[in-house]
Amino acid sequence: MQNFTFQIPTKLIFGRGEENNVGQYVNQYATKILLHYGGGSIKRSGLYDRVVASLNEAGVQFVELGGVVPNPRVGLVRQGVALCRAEGVQLVLAVGGGSVIDSAKAIAAGVLYDGDVWELHAGGKPTGKALPVATVLTIPAAGSESSKVTVISNDDTLRKIGYHDECLRPVFSILNPELFFTLPRNQIANGVADMMCHIFERYFTQEQHTDVTDEMCEGVLRAIMRNAPLVYADPSNYDAWAEIGFAGALAHNDLLGRGRTECWACHGMEHELSAIYDVPHGAGLAVVTPAWMQYIWRENPAMFAQFACNVMGATPRRDTEAVIAEGILRLQEFFKALGLPLTLQELGVPTDRLEEMAKKTTGAWFGEEKGRGGFKKLVWQDVLAIYEMAR
Ligand code: NZQ
Ligand code: ZN
Secondary structure, eight states, X not given: OOOOOOOOOOEEEESTTGGGGHHHHHTXXXXXXXXXXXXXXXHHHSHHHHHHHHHHHTTOEEEEEOOOOSSOBHHHHHHHHHHHHHHTOOEEEEEESHHHHHHHHHHHHHHTOSSOTHHHHTTOOOOSOOOOEEEEESSSSSOTTTOSEEEXXXXXXXXXXXXXXXXXXXXXXXXXXXXGTTOOHHHHHHHXXXXXXXXXXXXXXXXXXXXXXXXXXXXXXXXXXXXXHHHHHXXXXXXXXXXXXHHHHHHTSSGXXXXXXXXXXXXXXXXXXXXXXXXXXXXXXXXXXXXXXXXXXXXXXXXXXXXXXHTTOOOOXXXXXXXXXXXXXXXXXXXXXXXXXXXXXXXXXXXXXXXXXXXXXXXGGGTOOOOXXXXXXXXXXXXXXXXXHTO
16 A cells, blocks of 8 residues: 545535525635536526525625536636636635536636636646635536546637646535436436446556555445446435435545555546547446456456456456456446446447547647556557447
8 A cells, every 4th residue: 555645625514405504604715606507407406596595694695607518618617717806706606516516616726827727727737726616516426526626628629638736625515415316317327437437547556455445445336336226217216316425425535546556547538538529428438448447457357356246246256357357247237227328339429530539648649648547557559449449
């Protein structure tokens, strides 16, 4: 196990009705805020009215900016930065999913950055400066409610890039499983795939002596796989959503990766798909992750056999290759049962730009082959082979 530090400053406020208290929680940090949201689901569900009532009751002033789209765009972020500066906003409150939260984080960082906010995403070093962000989560998926990351898309460059800074972890996140009842089934599935892949990116490691985090990863994955079919069958199942909601935050708050070298190759490959084809992040991961597993398992068969048996329920036996194949197949069957795509074709991604995306994933497209992934560093030819396997 490697040396590590671990601190999660985000206060998770979990349970029924907590969105009605958002005003008093905000009040501890700010008297004037930006209320940031997406394409309208929070208005249809009545959540917007409850949040506004709570802010008014607590005497919190707010300006608002809606219209965040999935794969959030830098154009709206720039508008948000200008609005916050003009209005003297002190905190950004995101009411929505990962896209809204990421847009809020980028605005919060951009307000205190002396330059165009995209520079931060396009390779900027963490500035350590951002307005505080708080969230009311409406879909458990991206884990942005307690992560230090914001991922933003740029329509001009067709890039989708993350910016990481510890100061972007929300000061608090309200997580009420009742708010997930209105999710359509495809979004439920996308979210489940994404949170599972956040754990895979940490779980698959070459590091030895990681028993504690191995077993935490395996346990959280099993809990997700037990409860996902329940919310898929009945999106108003509070108890199952509570498990999925808590798991989504744990999957990406960095606890499960402590002491390990994390991977993140699959996220890199998926972000190139979303950047060009605007596909949902979780669906893209459901396609590339099993292909990555098939390509890479020989680098550490013991790790993949452990996954097959402890997570996917394969029977241990001497034929390791068969055990691993069974584990990967069971994962694909699980994704398929949730209606997720398993191939680029099912995802709606054509195959004429695979080489470009492979080269962008590793940096070769920009003249510098940096490689990608902590489990085994992939060069662009590896990434292309994985995309080809996923056709
Ligand atoms: O925009 P509205 O109308 O709210 O509709 C949204 C959106 O269309 C809808 N939705 C959300 N909650 C709902 C709901 N519909 C009905 N009822 C509800 N309760 O769902 C759609 C998808 O929302 P989105 O926010 O895009 O989903 P998600 O949370 O999966 O976020 C995906 C984004 O997060 C990024 C992804 O790349 C992607 O851009 N990620 C962010 C990470 C981070 N910041 O740490 C890490 C992840 O790996 C990921 O990259
Ligand atoms: Zn993700």
